[in-house]
Amino acid sequence: MNHSAASSSSSLYQGEFSSYGVKEAPPSLIRWSGGACLRASAFVASLRLGVILAGIFVALLFVAAISPELLVATDPLATNAREVFRAPSLAHPFGTDENGRDLLARLVHGVRPSLIMGLGATLIGLGGGALIGLLAGLGRRWIDGAIMRALDVVLAFPDILLALVIITFCGQGMANAIFAVGVASIPRYARMVRAQTLVVRQSQYIEAARTLGLHPLVIVWRHVLPNAIKPVLILATIGIGGKIAAGAALSFLGFGAPPPAPEWGSMLSVGRNFLANAWWLTAIPGVAITLTVLSISAIGREIMRRSEGKRV
Numbered sequence: 001m002n003h004s005a006a007s008s009s010s011s012l013y014q015g016e017f018s019s020y021g022v023k024e025a026p027p028s029l030i031r032w033s034g035g036a037c038l039r040a041s042a043f044v045a046s047l048r049l050g051v052i053l054a055g056i057f058v059a060l061l062f063v064a065a066i067s068p069e070l071l072v073a074t075d076p077l078a079t080n081a082r083e084v085f086r087a088p089s090l091a092h093p094f095g096t097d098e099n100g101r102d103l104l105a106r107l108v109h110g111v112r113p114s115l116i117m118g119l120g121a122t123l124i125g126l127g128g129g130a131l132i133g134l135l136a137g138l139g140r141r142w143i144d145g146a147i148m149r150a151l152d153v154v155l156a157f158p159d160i161l162l163a164l165v166i167i168t169f170c171g172q173g174m175a176n177a178i179f180a181v182g183v184a185s186i187p188r189y190a191r192m193v194r195a196q197t198l199v200v201r202q203s204q205y206i207e208a209a210r211t212l213g214l215h216p217l218v219i220v221w222r223h224v225l226p227n228a229i230k231p232v233l234i235l236a237t238i239g240i241g242g243k244i245a246a247g248a249a250l251s252f253l254g255f256g257a258p259p260p261a262p263e264w265g266s267m268l269s270v271g272r273n274f275l276a277n278a279w280w281l282t283a284i285p286g287v288a289i290t291l292t293v294l295s296i297s298a299i300g301r302e303i304m305r306r307s308e309g310k311r312v
Helices: 002-019 027-046 049-066 103-109 111-138 141-155 159-170 174-184 186-200 204-211 216-252 264-274 280-307
Strands: none
Touching (some): 103 111, 103 264, 111 174, 111 216, 159 174, 159 216, 174 186, 186 216, 204 216, 216 280
């Protein structure tokens, strides 16, 4: 089977080169192309069906976030009094809301703020956590103890409660919600980075760098930080889905993007008032949030398994 795949790649490249007046392709290019095709097919074959479906769904999310006009042509803010509370149909696959707005268009246009929430909050939490974790892991014992006791106190409260406290002082808005969710996740990332830093600082290559006379900041930047944060990045990928859910919860409580902006959490908040006669206003955004969180978590856990050398 490998021989047939390589021979098909060879004939393909020979045809490409002959169209440009070249008799035959270089053998090295043929071998590289055949090997790349085999590696790609083996990688896809090793993936589970759930991970493949999750990857397709996340790819659609990024398409919707970058250019929602490719998926829907309807204005998410356009109202129509004649189309109020229309059930899902061919004209409106996901139905309409209390103002006659197309729910599919609002759902697709709501992908961008949700992904911005997840990625932005994760970057804030990871950046702040890496800084505090490095300071605790590389500092003196009393500094490490003081930082860890403070983190223990903060971790005693749920992340969503910390985010609510922060956003109460900062005020309503999408940017403030991202900041609040990101800051609330800093303690967890700080503990993980600190644990990795304590392991890395005892490594032999760190001792070798010190022996060579490298500046401590250079050692931290080139050796400690990359090796300490690498495992945390995989866990942060899984945490993106949780940040999206937390952002939707804040919007549900009225602390996110103000209406009539299309945002999944605010759509849930409005839809609960019409649950008796328009179930789709809450069911469809809820399913979208659930699928997004599960898909991102599935991809993150697959990356974690492969980083640990597992294939099953």
